[in-house]
Amino acid sequence: MSFCKTNDTIKEGDTVIIYFSFNQLQPIKVKRGSNHHTKYGSFKHADLIGKKYGSRIQCTQGTVIVLQGSPEMWTISLPHRTQIIYTPNISVITMQLDLKPGSIVIESGTGSASLSHALIRTIFPTGHLHTFEFHLQRSETARKEFKEHDVSDYVTVYHRDVCSDGFGKEDLADAVFLDLPSPWKAIESAKTAIKREGGRICSFSPCIEQVQKTSLELARLGFVNIFTVESLRRVLSIKKYDLPDFDFNMDWLKYKGNGQENENQNDQIDKNEEKPVPKKIKKNFNESDDSDDEVDGSTDATYTAKPINIQPGHTGFLTFATLLHKDFHKV
Amino acid sequence: MIKEGDYVIFKKTDTMKIFPVKLNKPFMIDRFKTKLDNLVNKPFGYKYEIKDQQLHLVQNTLSDDMNKVAIFDKDNRNLVDKSANQKLSHDEIEKLKQLEDISGTEIIDRLIENSASFSQKTEYSQEKYIKKKKEKYLAVFEILKPTIRTLSEYYILGNHKRKVLNMRMDTLAQILTYSNVAAYRNVVVLESCKGLILASVVERVAGFGNVINLSPNGSHISTKEILDYMNFPPEYTQNLYNFPLERSDKLDEYIEELNKKLAIATDDTFRDKQTKKLELAHKVNEIFKTKKVDCLIIASKFRPSPILEKLIDSMAPNRNFVIYSLIQEPLIECHSFLKRTQKAIHIELSDSWLREYQVLPERTHPKNNMDCCGGYLLTGITVTNE
Ligand SMILES: C[S@@+](CC[C@H](N)C(=O)[O-])C[C@H]1O[C@@H](n2cnc3c(N)ncnc32)[C@H](O)[C@@H]1O
Numbered sequence: 001m002s003f004c005k006t007n008d009t010i011k012e013g014d015t016v017i018i019y020f021s022f023n024q025l026q027p028i029k030v031k032r033g034s035n036h037h038t039k040y041g042s043f044k045h046a047d048l049i050g051k052k053y054g055s056r057i058q059c060t061q062g063t064v065i066v067l068q069g070s071p072e073m074w075t076i077s078l079p080h081r082t083q084i085i086y087t088p089n090i091s092v093i094t095m096q097l098d099l100k101p102g103s104i105v106i107e108s109g110t111g112s113a114s115l116s117h118a119l120i121r122t123i124f125p126t127g128h129l130h131t132f133e134f135h136l137q138r139s140e141t142a143r144k145e146f147k148e149h150d151v152s153d154y155v156t157v158y159h160r161d162v163c164s165d166g167f168g169k170e171d172l173a174d175a176v177f178l179d180l181p182s183p184w185k186a187i188e189s190a191k192t193a194i195k196r197e198g199g200r201i202c203s204f205s206p207c208i209e210q211v212q213k214t215s216l217e218l219a220r221l222g223f224v225n226i227f228t229v230e231s232l233r234r235v236l237s238i239k240k241y242d243l244p245d246f247d248f249n250m251d252w253l254k255y256k257g258n259g260q261e262n263e264n265q266n267d268q269i270d271k272n273e274e275k276p277v278p279k280k281i282k283k284n285f286n287e288s289d290d291s292d293d294e295v296d297g298s299t300d301a302t303y304t305a306k307p308i309n310i311q312p313g314h315t316g317f318l319t320f321a322t323l324l325h326k327d328f329h330k331v
Numbered sequence: 332m333i334k335e336g337d338y339v340i341f342k343k344t345d346t347m348k349i350f351p352v353k354l355n356k357p358f359m360i361d362r363f364k365t366k367l368d369n370l371v372n373k374p375f376g377y378k379y380e381i382k383d384q385q386l387h388l389v390q391n392t393l394s395d396d397m398n399k400v401a402i403f404d405k406d407n408r409n410l411v412d413k414s415a416n417q418k419l420s421h422d423e424i425e426k427l428k429q430l431e432d433i434s435g436t437e438i439i440d441r442l443i444e445n446s447a448s449f450s451q452k453t454e455y456s457q458e459k460y461i462k463k464k465k466e467k468y469l470a471v472f473e474i475l476k477p478t479i480r481t482l483s484e485y486y487i488l489g490n491h492k493r494k495v496l497n498m499r500m501d502t503l504a505q506i507l508t509y510s511n512v513a514a515y516r517n518v519v520v521l522e523s524c525k526g527l528i529l530a531s532v533v534e535r536v537a538g539f540g541n542v543i544n545l546s547p548n549g550s551h552i553s554t555k556e557i558l559d560y561m562n563f564p565p566e567y568t569q570n571l572y573n574f575p576l577e578r579s580d581k582l583d584e585y586i587e588e589l590n591k592k593l594a595i596a597t598d599d600t601f602r603d604k605q606t607k608k609l610e611l612a613h614k615v616n617e618i619f620k621t622k623k624v625d626c627l628i629i630a631s632k633f634r635p636s637p638i639l640e641k642l643i644d645s646m647a648p649n650r651n652f653v654i655y656s657l658i659q660e661p662l663i664e665c666h667s668f669l670k671r672t673q674k675a676i677h678i679e680l681s682d683s684w685l686r687e688y689q690v691l692p693e694r695t696h697p698k699n700n701m702d703c704c705g706g707y708l709l710t711g712i713t714v715t716n717e
Contacts, residue, residue: 005515006625006650022677054648054714065676065714068649070511088683091504098478101514101537121513122535197332198376208695215690224376228688231501236659236680236707238666290676293666303667305659305680317688325332325374330390 002150003069003117004124010048010066015148017073018057019065022291025077027069029148040064069149071118081138084114085179085204088233089315094122096320097175097200101126106173106193108132108162109180113142116155119177120146124154130169134161162186169193171326178203183210184217191221191323198325206316214319222329223321230317236305237292333370333474338560340475340485344466347485349477349560357384362428363470370474381470389471418445428468435469455694477560479503479531486527487702495524496630497657499705501685506628507531509710511651514539516625517618519642521545521576523632526557529571532628533558538566540625543615549575574615580641582616619645630655636664643674648715655708662709669711678711 001007001014010016010030018026018038028036034045041060048057053068067073072087085093093115099105103123110116110133119129133139139159146152160168163182166189176190176199183203190201201223203214211228218226292308333339333352341348341360348360352367365381373379379386419427419442427438442464443449449457465471475481483503486495506528512518512535520542522528529544536542544554551573558568578585589609596602618624624646629635635654646652652675656662662680669675683705687698 004513006511006647008647019676022679052648052715052717054650054712055717056714067712072508072511072651087508088501088505091508092501092685094508095500095504096480098480100534101539118508121511125514125539126537197374211688211690212692212695216692226690228690230684230686230688232684233505233681234684236682238663238680291678293670293678303663305663319690322376324376328374328377328388328390 001068003071003074004121004151004154007053007068010051010053010068012049013148015069016048016053017067017069017077019067023076025067025073027074027077038064071121074117074149075114078112078114080112081141082109082111083206084112086114086312086315087118088231089204089318090115090118092229092231092318093177093202093204094118096318097177097202099123099127099175103127103174104130104172104195105175105177106130106132106167106169106190107177107179108167108186109134110139110142110157111179112138113145115177115179116142116146117149117151120151120154124151127154129155130158130167130173131155132158132160132162132167134159162189167193171196174199176201178214181210182213184213187214187217187221187223191223194323194326196326198323201321201323203319204316205319206314208317211317211319218319218321223323226319226321228317228319230314232312232315234307234311236307238294238303238305240294240301241304242302332372332374333476335371337562338477339367339370339375340477340481342473342475343471344463345488347475347481347489349485360472361470365470373474375474375476378471378473381472386472386474417442418447435465435471438468439464477562479527479534479561482530482557482560483527486525495527496632496655497704497706498524498527498630498655499683499685499702501683502655502705502708503527503531505681505683505708506630506653506655507535509651509708510626510628510653512536512626512628516540517543517623518626518628519543519545519624519645520628521633521638521642522628522630523553524557524630526554528628528630529554530557530561530563532626533563533567533571534561536567536570538564538568538570541570541572541614541618543618543624544571544573545576545579546573547576549573549578572611572614574611576638578612579615579619582612582619586612586616622647625650627652628655629653634664635661636668639665640668643669643713646713648713650713651710652713653708653710655706657704657706659707662707665709673714673716675711675713678709680707680709682707 001011012030012032014030015027016030018028030045030048032046035042036045038059040062043057043059048066055066056063057066075087099122101123104127105119105123107116107129110131116129116131123129136159139157143157146155163185170192173193174195176193178186180186183205205211215226335352335354337352338349339352352370354368355366357364357366363381365384365386369385373388378389380389427441452460483500486492487499512532514537516536517540518532518536520529520532532542546553589605589612593602593605593609596605622645627642627646629638635656639654654662654665666678666680669678685705686701689696689698
C-alpha cells in the first residue's frame with residue numbers, strides 16, 4: 001500500500017491508522033501473528049487483513065476504525081522527532097510553490113518528514129523530492145519510513161549539512177523549501193539548485209528575526225516578489241443552543257440567588273468542551289465522541305458553531321519568493 | 332517562456348489584467364497602447380516597459396528597499412493636510428497625462444516639483460512617494476504566468492471576488508490537501524468559482540485520474556474561464572468529464588432515455604451527440620455505481636446538504652470530502668446529516684486566517700489590511716458500516 005495512493009483493502013505490511021477519535025490516532029504496521037492492544041481491548045492483526053479501509057474493527061471490548069495511511073493522517077499521528085509542519089501550512093506551501101505532478105522539489109531539513117509525505121503525494125508519479133537532513137538518525141528513519149510507506153520511488157534522502165555544504169545540485173529544482181534554524185545560509189545554494197527557467201522558494205521560520213535575515217538574503221540574491229504570510233486554521237465545534245428566557249414577572253426577591261448560579265449558556269458551552277474525555281469508559285468508537293460537537297441528530301434543535309477554546313495561535317512565518325529565468329539576470 | 336496563444340497577466344501594484352498573446356494586435360492598457368509580439372520567447376515574471384507600442388524587458392534590479400535601514404532623521408511635525416500640498420490641480424494632472432509625448436518619469440518630476448511637502452518628508456517616505464507615483468505613471472508591468480497561485484490573486488485583487496465565491500488562496504490550498512486530490516484519483520467537483528477549483532484539481536490530477544465536473548445541465552460554460560487561462564496540455568483534460576448534476580442521482584433512467592433516443596435517431600449529428608452523451612453516462616455510472624469516487628469537493632452557490640446526501644454514497648470508504656461555504660449554517664446542516672447517518676468520521680468545521688507582513692529592516696509589521704473573509708470548510712473521511 002502506498003501513502004500516495006488511495007487503497008481499498010488492508011494487506012500485510014501496510015501502515016494503517018487506528019482511529020479512536022479526532023485527537024487519538026495511532027499508526028501501526030500490520031503483521032500477521034501480532035496482536036494490538038488498545039484501550040478497547042485487543043485485536044489480532046490477522047483480522048485486519050482483507051478488510052476494507054474505513055471499516056470498524058472488533059476489539060475484545062469494543063470497536064475502533066481502521067484508516068489507511070495518508071499524508072494528512074500521518075501528520076497528526078506520526079512519531080515526533082522534531083517540530084513538524086501541519087496541514088494548514090503544508091497547504092499554503094504546496095500552493096505557493098506551484099507544486100503538481102512532475103515538480104522537482106528540494107527540501108531541508110527532513111525532520112519528522114511530515115511535510116515530505118504531503119509533498120510526495122502532490123508531485124508523484126512523475127516528480128521527485130530531494131530531502132536533506134544533517135542528523136544521521138533522522139535521515140535514516142525517514143528513509144526507512146518512505147520505504148515502509150511505499151513512496152521511496154519518488155524521494156531521495158540525503159544526509160548532509162546544507163548550510164555548510166550546500167545542496168550539491170544545479171539547475172534541477174522547480175521549488176526549494178527550507179525549514180532550518182538559519183535558512184539564510186542555504187539560499188545561495190538553493191539558487192544554484194533551481195532550474196535555469198527559474199522557480200519558487202519558501203522558508204518556514206517561527207521567529208520574525210529569522211524572517212528578516214531570510215528576506216534580506218533573498219533580496220540580495222535577486223529573488224523577487226518576496227512576501228511573508230502567517231496562516232492559521234481554526235476548528236469550530238458545533239453546539240446546540242437553547243437560552244432560557246428571563247422572566248420579568250417572577251418575584252426574584254423571593255427567589256434564592258439571582259437565577260444565574262446555574263451557569264449561563266455560554267459557560268455551559270465552554271464546560272462541555274472542557275470534558276473531552278468522558279469519565280465512563282467508552283466501549284465503542286462512537287460518532288458523538290469523535291469531536292467536541294454536540295449533535296444528536298434531532299432536526300428541531302438549533303445549532304451554531306463556536307471556535308474550540310485553545311488552538312495554535314502561531315506556528316511560523318512563511319516567506320515566499322520567485323527566482324526569475326536565470327538567462328536574463330543582470331550581469 | 333511565453334508562447335503565442337498563452338494568456339499573460341499584467342500586474343501593477345494593485346491591478347491585474349489578463350490578455351491572450353496575439354500577434355500584431357495593438358490594444359490599450361491603462362493609458363498605454365501596446366502590442367504583445369515582443370513577449371514571444373521571453374520569460375514570464377520579469378517587468379516589461381511599454382516603449383514605442385512594444386513591450387521591452389526591464390532588467391531586474393535588486394530591491395533597494397531591503398538594503399536601506401530606516402533613518403528617522405526628519406519627523407513630520409510640519410506636514411499638513413494632504414491635497415493642499417500638491418500645487419497641481421486634479422485637472423492639471425489629468426491634462427498632463429493626456430500629452431502625447433510626455434513620459435511617466437516627467438510626470439513624476441512635475442509632481443515632485445509642485446509638491447510643497449516632498450522636501451520635508453523623511454528619506455523613507457520620499458522613496459515611498461516616488462515608488463507609488465512610479466507605479467502609477469510608468470508604463471511598467473510585471474508579466475505573470477497564469478497559475479492557480481497568480482489567478483487566485485487575480486480574482487481577489489481585481490475585485491472579482493464574487494466570481495469565485497471569495498475563494499481565498501489559503502482556503503483553496505486547504506481544499507486541495509484535505510480532499511487528498513492527486514494523481515490516480517477519481518475526483519468529483521461541483522463548483523461555482525469560474526473553474527478555479529476545477530482547474531486546480533485538473534492540475535493536481537494531471538491526466539492520471541478522472542475528473543468529473545458536475546454542473547446544471549452539464550454545462551462547461553461556468554467553469555471554462557479559468558481552464559482557458561491555464562491553457563493545459565491536452566493530456567490533462569482528456570479525462571475531464573462535464574456531467575449534468577441533475578442526472579447524477581438517476582443514472583439508469585438517463586442511460587435508458589439516451590438509448591431510446593439513439594434507437595430512433597435518423598440524423599447523423601444527432602446520433603453522434605447522443606452516442607457521446609451515452610459514453611459519458613456509462614463512464615460516470617461505472618464510477619458512481621461501483622463507489623469509485625475518491626475525492627468529493629463541493630463549493631457551489633447551491634445549498635450543499637441535499638447534494639452531499641446524493642453524492643456521498645458514490646464514494647468509497649476511507650475517502651476525503653471537502654465542502655466550502657462563505658457562511659457556516661449550510662455546513663452545519665451537512666454536519667448534522669453526516670453525524671446522523673454515521674457515514675463519515677473526523678468531520679471538522681473550520682475557518683482560516685491569513686495575515687501578510689511587511690518585512691523591512693526596522694520596519695517589520697503586519698500589513699494594515701487583511702482579507703477577513705476566507706469562508707468555512709467542512710472536511711471529513713467516509714467510513715463503511717458494513
Ligand atoms: C523543524 S525540523 C523540520 C521538520 C519538517 N519540516 C517536518 O515537517 O517534519 C528541522 C530539521 O532540520 C535539520 N537541520 C537543521 N540544520 C540543518 C542543516 N544545516 N542541514 C541539514 N539539516 C538541518 C534538523 O536536524 C531538523 O531535523
